[in-house]
Amino acid sequence: MNEPRTFAVGFSGGSGIAYGLRFVSALLESGHRVHLAATGASLRVMRHEALLDVDMQRPDLAALFPQSLRANLFVHDLAAVEATPSSGSARIAATVLIPCSMGTLARVAHGFSSNLVERMADVAIKEGRPLLVVPRETPLSVIHLENMLKLARAGAIVLPAMPGFYTRPQTVQDMVDFVVGKALDRLGVEHALFARWKTPKPAAADPAASPWNEGEDES
DSSP states (O other), X not given: OOSOOEXXXXXXXXXXXXXXXXXXXXXXXXXXXXXXXXXHHHXXXXXXXXXXXXXXXXXXXXXXXXXXXXXXXXXXXXXOTTSGGGOTTSOOSEEEEEEXXXXXXXXXXXXXXXXXXXXXXXXXXXXXXXXXXXXXXXXXXXXXHHHHHHHXXXXXXXXXXXXXXXXXXXXXXXXXXXXXXXXXXXXTOOOOSSOOBOOOOTTOSSTTOOOBTOSOOOO
């Protein structure tokens, strides 16, 4: 699915804003269009976790991305419930909340739409379009788990930010790319953020040899 598509992306206040920033960048780099909205809590996370100088009153989210990618980026105010992704008639391919806080997840799971991030998730559910949420919380309470189950039963994809280590990550960015890559996979977006697993060769001369990118893909 390499044709340009339109995605709605919401940042909420969960830890892990690096996932959201990387996800939007990956979509834009692939030529897709992104409608972006961010909660006030996510702006605080940007300041304190990512050390980004974001104006809390008039945030310029477009400035977080290279100028060369901004032509396909549409940033909306959190209160703009009239914005494109809030309408069921908008041709949004998928809606993604990354990272998704437990508060935002709970409100979406119970159909409570008080802002654009929650509204565009609600629209995705009612229209039967893909909704992917990336929660980042630990440990998980029974309430958290029940809300995730409720969303999954409504058709949402619940993809927790759980980096895999079988790719032998060397940096934090490698772990971020793994989670973002898994999200892109579920949406059918081509990427090269991590190397894909291939069957290890038998009797490898080096027991520590990596099974990634060895030989040809099996058919």
